[in-house]
Every structure is written in C-alpha cells, then in structure tokens.
Amino acid sequence: MTTLTHRYIDQVVGRVAADQRDDVATELEGLLADMVEERTAAGVPEAEAERSALTELGDPARLARRYRGAEEVLIGPELYPMFVLALRWLLPFVAVVALVTSAVDYAASTPVPHLGQAIGAVAGPLIQALFGSVGALVLLFWVLDRVLPVESREAVRRDVAPEWTVDALDDDPGSDREACSEAWASLVFLAVAAVLPVLPTSFLYVGHLNDGAPFVNQALWDFWIPTYYVLLAVGVVQAVWVLIRRRQTPGSLVLQAALTLVTAVFFTALVLTQQVIDPAIAAGPVQTGVHPLDWVDGLYVAVIWLVALWELWTLSRQWRTRRRSGRRG
Template sequence: MTSTLTERYIAAVTKSLNPAAQDDVRTELEASIADAVDARLEQGRTQEDAERTVLTELGDPAALAAGFADRPLHLIGPRYYLTWWRLLKLLLIIVPVSVTGAVALGQAIAGATIGEIIGSAIGIGLSVAMHIAFWVTLVFAVLERTGADTGVRWNVDQLPEPQVKEAPRAELIASLTYLVIVTGAVLWDHFRGFFPTGGEHIPILNPELWPWWIAGLFVLLAAESALAIAVYGHKRWNRGFAIFNTALAVLFVSWWLTLLGRGQLINSDFVEFAFTGAVDENVLRILAVLTGFTAVGIAVWDIIDGWRKARRAALQA
C-alpha cells in the first residue's frame, strides 16, 4: 500500500523518542506529510512520486528525531566552540612543547644518545598532545550535552588592542647595541679577561678558536647587523628577512653546538680555575647540556620572533 513508506518513516523517527512524546510527534508528522503529498498531487505528480519526494525532503529520520528531542548532533556546538578552541590551542602550544623540552633535557643529562633523546622527546610530546586534545574535547562534549555553564562571558573589554606597527629605528638600535656588546665581550675576553686570577688572565672561550672559529662568529654577527639595517631600510619585516634570520639562527646554534660537543668551546684552563682543580666530569656534562639547550632555546625564539614580525607586517600591509 502507498502509505508503507510514510509509516516506515514515522516509525523510524519516533522509535528513539520518549514514549510520552511519540504519539504527538506521530500525529504531527502524519498531518504534515499528508498535506505535503496532497500539494504535490495537485501539481499532477503520482502518489508514489509525491510521497517519495516529500519523505526525501524531510531528510534522515534520525536527524529529524534529534530535532524533536532537542539532542545536538554535533560534538561541540557554537555555544562552547570558541572557548574549546582557544583553550585547546593554548594548551597545545604550551604543554607538549614544555614536556618535550623537559624530556629531551632529562635524557641528555642522563647521557642518552641523540636517537634516544629525539625518539623519547617526540614520542612523549605527541602522546601528551593527543591526551590534551582528547580530554579537553571530551570535557566540552559533556558540557554540550548537559548544558552546563562554563562561566565564560564575552564583553567589550576583551576587544583586542590596535596593533602597533613595529618601530624599525628602536629595533635597529637595540639589535646593533646587542651585537656591539657581544663583539666587545668576545674581544675583551680574549685580550683582557673577565675574572681576576691573581696572575695572567684566563679567557673563558677557548683561545684555540682564534682566528677562524671566532672569525666565523664575527661573520654571523656582521650578517645580523646587516639584517637589522636592511629591516630598518625596508621599514618592515618580510618573508625574505624571516628566512635569512632563520638561516642565521641555525648557523649560530650549529657553531655553538659543534664546538660544545667537541669540548672546544670553553677554555680548559678556565674550567680548572673555576672548579679549583677538582673537575667533575658529570658536572661538566650537565653544564654543557644546559648551555646547549639554552642556545637552542634562544635560536628557536629568534626564529619564531622573526616569522611573527613578518606575518604582522604582512597583515598591516
């Protein structure tokens, strides 16, 4: 009989509803479907064609039932989405990076190989990121279905401040001042020394780095100066400057870690003087690891800062 499709459709809609609401929904659907079918019959459609068209337009019975039951068919809706997304981004930026760095540092101090350090740090970092994504999403999915209030309210005080354009002159002065200080410190360390020893001065950096390794360092510092001057002349950062800054940061950290790994960065006479002759190899290794991680951290921050400035300049343009 021609009503079979309609009966099957209504049964599919009402089966998941509260029994107390099933009769009302069934009555409402029967009336609305019948009216829609009659309207198409008046247009010259056949009974079967009209019925199929009306039921197809009503859509999936499960979706229609969810509408009647006021059940969300999304994991996180607009009420909670922005809060969920902002919190998730913040946690994914801070927690996995911090955990990865801490694991890598701990493995390095424990004397693990490079492969073990990278494998452990990446594995645990990814695991932490997945746990954060899962549990934060689960919490907000529960909030969505229970209708709980997060207490988060938007107000006009949360409007972002107008972005201030970069100050190329101030940035140039700061960069050149820093580079002059570093250059002066290297020269002073070599020719005068920083620590009173009661006799001949003892440089901190290994004297054997002169002239070629130190020359390489001065070339990198000169390139940094040229970059600062170029940014000042261009009045803003761009992608090319960010790429050049990234290359300089990678070269600097490579210079530092190469010498540190070979044990050639710090003057051995200074180490013996600082530790009054009792040099503990484990202490030296831990200090080397901490120094290396500090150099990498500075380089990573410099790279991120360069790309951030380039992106901001592009948006302002």
C-alpha cells in the first residue's frame, strides 16, 4: 500500500470514533486494494488506478460521515465551512472592538489605573462579547441549516470549500498542520512560563501579600530556577524544530517525549523538597515542600504526572500515525 493510500485512510479513520477505527481501516484497505486491482487488470497503470480509486471514494471527511452514520448536529456539513470562515473573521474583530472600548472606558473613568484592575475591567466585557458573538452566530447558522433547501446549502458549501481532489493528499496532512499550530501555542506558553519566576505580586495588584516581591521563592535561584529555564529553552528548540520542518519528525517526537519525562521528574522533586511560593506569603496548605508531606503535595504530584502521561499518550498516537502512513522524516 502506497503512502497516498495510507494518508487517505488516516484522514478517514481520524474522523470516526476510536472503537470504529481498526474496522474502518481494514475495510478501506481491502476496498481500495480491490478497486486498484480491478483497474490494473483493465490495463490502467497502477499509480493512475490508485488515484482513480481514491477519487471515486471522494473526500475523506464526507466518507467518514457515512461511516459515523446519522448524527444530531447543530450545523450541518454543508454550512459548517461557511460557519468556520465567519467565525475566523468575526472573533478577531469583536475582540479588538471589545478590548479598545473597555480599555478607553477604564482609563477615562479611573484616576489612578492599576494593572490588576485593568485586567479585570477588560476581561469581563471581552469574554461576554466573544461568547455573545459565538452564540449569535451559532443560532443564525442553526436556523439557516433548517430553513434553506438542500440545493442552496450545497451551493454555499461549493462556494466556500472547493471540491476535494486526490492532490489534497499531497499536502501536509491535518496532523502536520496541527503540529505547527501546537508549536506556536507552545512558544506562547513558554514565553508566559518564562515570566512566572520573576512575576511580582504587584503586577496583579496583590502586592500587599509580600510587599510586591515575586510570587515564587527567590531562594530557588541557587539551582531550581536556572534548571527550569534550561527546560524552557529545550522546549523552545523543539517547537522551532517543528516549525522549520513544518511537521513533527521522529527526532522531534523523541525530544518532546524525553523533555516531558524530565520535566515531570523535575517538578515532582521541586514540589516535594522546596517551598515554591515565597515564604513571606501566608500560603497555608497550598505551600509546597513543607515537612511532613501532606495530601496537597500528593495532589500536586498527581496533577504533574497526569499531565505528563496525557502528553506521552498523545505523542505515542502521533508516532503510530507516522509509522502507519510510512513517513520517516
């Protein structure tokens, strides 16, 4: 089976329920093999026969919907591409308008602005505007999906989403596009994480807790915080690697898995042996590293390893997908 067929099957089974995937993959492998064999027996070259068979089966997303059977959905597949397009344009516009309006209103009505208050004053209207916009858009498309005739909905779909062709399989698969999106999100997260050890309490308008000193115990600069920054730097290297290659490679997957394990061990040792929160803050039971160990320390460790195991499980799925599709680098 060629890489092209593997990619097609991967894009179908990735859209069906987990308990259906093995059966669907087996059925599609057999079906495509029979279709290709029938065409090659008639004298069609194998590569052309494969593309013809895939074209006959059509868009993997539509084929997956047939395998899933009847579904109760708010917005049907014909209008969904238009809904996503509208959402991509609407949300940034609403966010900018809400942010600017709230910021101007706060600055004009507050004699001595504070960052903590400003965040609260802006966040509330922003969240309300975003949720309201999404709700209104969903309601609009829900109504359209039920009042427009099928022919009109199909016309909308054709205008927004071009007809699927086999050439679409030559593009980066969805998992690779997701990998790039995750890499960008990871860089944003790492940038925020880099600020945490030096973030002062006064930044969030709670400087009275420890006279405006950082939330994190600054005594950890002896070893723990520098090591923390080394781990963040490795994370940046891994994310940039993915963005340069525009996909996850076996090497980047191995690096990410190793980094996940090392980071989990690091944070486990940190919370069990060190006071992470500034001792000047009366943190009470949420403080770490206070002997004897209590249930809160156990909760911290449980959360650390649940996150790590979830990440490792996700990486293992990506590894299996790459092996199944025959891709190496």
